[in-house]
Amino acid sequence: MILDSVKQWLDEIVIGQNFCPFARFVRDNKQIRFVEHQQQTIESAMLVLQEEIQRLEADNETATTLIVFSKGFVDFNDYLDLLDIANEMLEQWGYWGKYQLASFHPDYLFEGEAVGSASHYTNRAPFPILHLLRERDIETVLTNYPHPEKIYENNKIRSLELGVNYFKQKLAQYRHK
Template identity: 30%
Template structure:
């Protein structure tokens, strides 16, 4: 059957382009939970992230058998409340406050955002300035919230040499490939 765009993105962009050297080890269930959001507004999104955070935290504490290690919560691209990159960034402030901090997960979980229109520079929003291929390290076919367990992040960083250099290596590699190649690869995840 046809692979959903988030799965293709994970395989063809994140893993194949080695944007995250830790992703291959957790690419399949039950370690990865790839969840389609049903949220139609910010309040529902907060509730969904809180539920996903609870599942990850309970798994970390051994309270849930077979709990995932990481979750990709994928929003419908037509959802107005996450249509723009800054919409998702603003929502993430609520997610952090109302789902992570309020749930008591600040020491256990992290959130990472991906969006079809994501940019590294806050000053580049609104389509101003040149397209930077490096922005494709933050781009996904759909608005996506990645929930990670802090312990896994710390362990991966401990075991991976020069983990702090991953973002700059990614930016350099994507800039070398060029914007047309990066754009085509991401669009291919939607098409195929």
């Protein structure tokens, strides 16, 4: 149920609104792994992250993994602590430069943006998520994508067109499935 909601969010918001122009390819080719994590500690989250890195190391067919925290890290600041530690662990484990994390949270805020801006919804998800990506895949896609530097600006424009109410309704729908 939780993962179904995340998949619907991915299909309708991330892919449907073209916030990530690369997501459709891996979704259509069933190369995304979705993992629900119900524990609420950073230690357990780091174990899952390490397991998922090892899984990606052993499986070239899977392009990326979304680790969905269905119970923990509800507070955005706690989530940011998790993200900081996860990035530190990538470096400590020797995976910095090989993997990177994208971050999504129901209360995501971009620094420097007005708190009420719809632009935050480009990184808002029904649940806290760590998105584990291979850097080589990102680099490959970026070399073939015209003007990748415009992705953020295009996303901001699209989110403002859709408006805060649209996103609030969609996220509420995904959380209450």
